[in-house]
Amino acid sequence: MSEPRSNRAGLFEEVAVIQGKPSDQVSIHRDPDDLWDDARVIVNIGPTHPAMHGALRMVAKLNGETIEKSYCEFGYTHRAKEKLGENRTYHNFIVYTDRLNYCSALINNVTYAMAVEKLMGIEVPTRCTWIRMVCCELARVIDHLICVGINAVDLGAFSFFLYGFHQREEAYTLIEKLCGARLTTSYTRIGGLMHDAPEGWEKEVKDWVKRTRKVIDEMDSLLTGNxxxxxxxxxxxxxxxxxxxxxxxxGPNARAAGIDRDLRRDQPVMFYKDVEFDVPVAQNGDVFDRYSVRLEEIRQSLNIIAQCCDKVKPGPVWAEDKRIRIPDKEVVHNTMEGLIHHFKFFMTGFDVPAGEAYTTFEAANGELGFYIVSKGGPRAHRMRIRGPSVWHFQGLTPMCQGSKVADMVAALGSINIIAGELDR
Amino acid sequence: MNGGWFLEKWGSAWNEQVEKFKARFGADCEEVRMPGAYPTDVPILYVKKARIVEALQFLKSEPGFEYDFLADLTATDEEVEPRFEIVYNLRSITRHWRIRVKCRCAESESVPTAIPVWPAANWAEREVWDMYGVKFEGHPDLRRILMDERWEGHPLRKDYPLKGYQLFPTPMSAHPELLQD
Known part of the structure; x- marks a missing residue:
């Protein structure tokens, strides 16, 4: 136990200056049980605290409300995805990628598909790529809406969150029309897509973009000047x-600190070279800048979606490669060869030639990477997932050193830690 | 696998870098695997583990290389001796190019920590320790990171069983000693 407050050296002198009296005449009224001065308290924030996004834990030594020293722990939702990646076929692993960053599952699906396609040397058709780009940007908008919305909720601005949440629900409805699922999409296949987009989907997406632009402007005027x-x-x-x-x-967290890098622009995959968009950059690297960068990125993503919807043309969505093409149900149910093909595909999987590649894509949070080492055969030798949240979460401790607990909550919300991709 | 866009754009830069790197590290650069000759997307430099930190520092600060961003740090279990390969995926923020550095390590050996070069390596090395049981010399806090600290075994080793239980009746306590000044 620490010294009682009244014994603190210099306290009476300090109060004497404030009260304008000699130090032996000042009186300090206090709660006799208050022993907090000079006491250091160790508190456990999380793993099931509502302000910690997901099951994260921070153990902090506090001086009053100031975090003097802290360390973070995670792994409470560890599901051994990398081990599963080595023991499931490449096709089977698609569903596990949904559960990485579950706010933007489509980006994980697309990046994983690209990683395997890179190893196999497969080029997907134009229509497939455009639809994938729309998916990625839809997911990015959803992810950013969640991030800025939840960040505002943590700081008490609840209605701001609901504006974004409405648009997010509509976006999920659009995704549902694509693949029947809202959150865990599993929409891509190696070398193609689960389904083609339904008739008129592009038009619905464009209408949604129009509405969302207005809502983003509303959200902007609601909070940015507050x-x-x-x-x-x-x-x-x-x-x-x-x-x-x-x-x-x-990703956006680095761009908020003046690092003008975006993999969509700097290492363009898919057709990002053919669409126009700006990469917003801020300089201060604080919570406000991360918020502004994300809000502006939503607008840029909406621009990209509108451009993609104009450019997507009817055509095939599957690469014509016998190794990876899932046979149509029509053929499976009516021919012997189709049935055998179907059975072989799902039971044994397809072989990926030996090799290794580290495929990256600008996910909503930053650089999402799949480092796949193949030694031939239908299962990966190593399936490493580089989730941006791991590296962001590591920065939380130095970032919060010396700040207040309430500011830690703001900072944690602003870097958008997603437990799914943190724990993997 | 074809090298594709990476190889076209950075192929000549990579050739120069690999020559310079070999000249600097000599026999300590055990092997170089170039895209085109080997099915990889970026060049792989195998460095002896005694000089791995020096090599990483060289790649980070030498003009013409400028790999100033640790994109990923992980390991693979090769099931032959030496058993593990520590993999450093590097990226240049200024020049955009990428490269991969590897370092072989036997089961009983440890690897020098890369924290002096990149503080970010801290958790990644803890994860490699957790998943593969490779120790890092000079690491300040080499505890398990994803699994419970009382866990036995290293799950990503190839000989680790796929099914089984380890039950702990009590939750893990905090580490106040980490919060000492």
């Missing part, structure tokens, strides 16, 4: 450019 929001976010949770590089931060 004084309370400024006070809670500006200069809070600062992670500067140097620190971002040291801690391997990527």
């Amino acid at each position: 004084r309370i929001w400024h006070q809670r976010t500006k200069g809070v949770g600062v992670f500067n450019r140097e620190q971002c590089l040291q801690y391997s931060w990527s």
Whole structure:
């Protein structure tokens, strides 16, 4: 136990200056049980605390409300995805990628499909690529809406969240029309898609883009100029450019600190070369900048979606490669060869030639990477998933050193830690 | 696998870099696997583990290389001696190119930590320890990271069983000693 407060050296002198009296005449009224001064308290924030996004745990030594030292723990939702990746066929692993960053499952699906296609040297048809791009950007909008919305909820701005949530629900309805699922989509296949987009889907997406643009402007005017929001976010949770590089931060969190890098623009995959978009960059690296970068990225994603919807033309969605093409149900149910093909595909899987590749894509949170080592055969030798959240979460401890607990909540919300991709 | 876009754009830069790297590290650069000759997307440099930190520092700070971003740090279990390969996927923020550095390590050996070069390597190395049981010399806090700290065995080893239980009746306690000044 620490010393009682009244014994603290210099306290009476400090109060004497405030009260304008000699120090032996000042009186300090206090609760006799208050022993907090100079006491250090160790608190456990999480793993099941509502302000910790998912099952994360921070153990912090507090001085009053200031975090003096802390460490983070995670792994409470570890599902051994990398081990499963080595013991499931490449096709079987698609469903596990949904559960990485479950706010933007489509981006994980697409990146995983691209990773295996890169190893096999498969080119997917044009229509498939455009639809995948629409999917990626839809997922990015959803992810960013969640991130800025939840961040605002954590700081008390609940209605802001509901504006975004409505658009998110509509986006999920669009995704549901694609693949029948809302959250865990499993929409891509190696070398193609589960289904073609339904008739008129592009038009619905474009209508949604129009509506969402208005809502984003509304959200912007609702919160961005708000004084309370400024006070809670500006200069809070600062992670500067140097620190971002040291801690391997990527994506919007790094862009908020002035690192002008976006893999969609700098290492373009799919058709990102053929669409126009800006990469928003901010300089301060605080919570407010991360919020502004994400909000602007939503607008840019909406622009990309509109352009993709104009460019998508009817055509096949499957690469014509016998190794990976799942036979049509018509053929499976009516011919012997089709049935055998179907059975072989799902029971044995297809062989991926030996080789290794680290495939990356700009996911909503940053650089999502699949490092796949194949030694031939239908299962990977190594299936490494580089989730951006792991590296962002590692930066939370240095970021929160010396800040208040309430600011830690703001900072944690702003870097968008998703437990699914953190624990894998 | 074809090298594709990467190879076209960075092929000549990679050739120069590999020559420079070989000249600098000599026999300590055990092997180089180039895309085109080997089915990989970026060049793989195998470095002896005694000089791995020096090699990473060289790649990070040398003009013409500038691999200033640790994209990923992981390991593979090769099931032959030496058993493990530590894999460093590097990326250059300034020049956009990528490269892969590997370092072989036997089961009984340990690898020098890369934390002096990249603080970000801290958790990644803990994960490699957790999943593969490879120790990192000089790591300040080499605890398990994903599994429970009382867990036995290293799950991503190829000989680790796929099914089984390890039950702990009590939750894991915190580590106040980590919070000492």
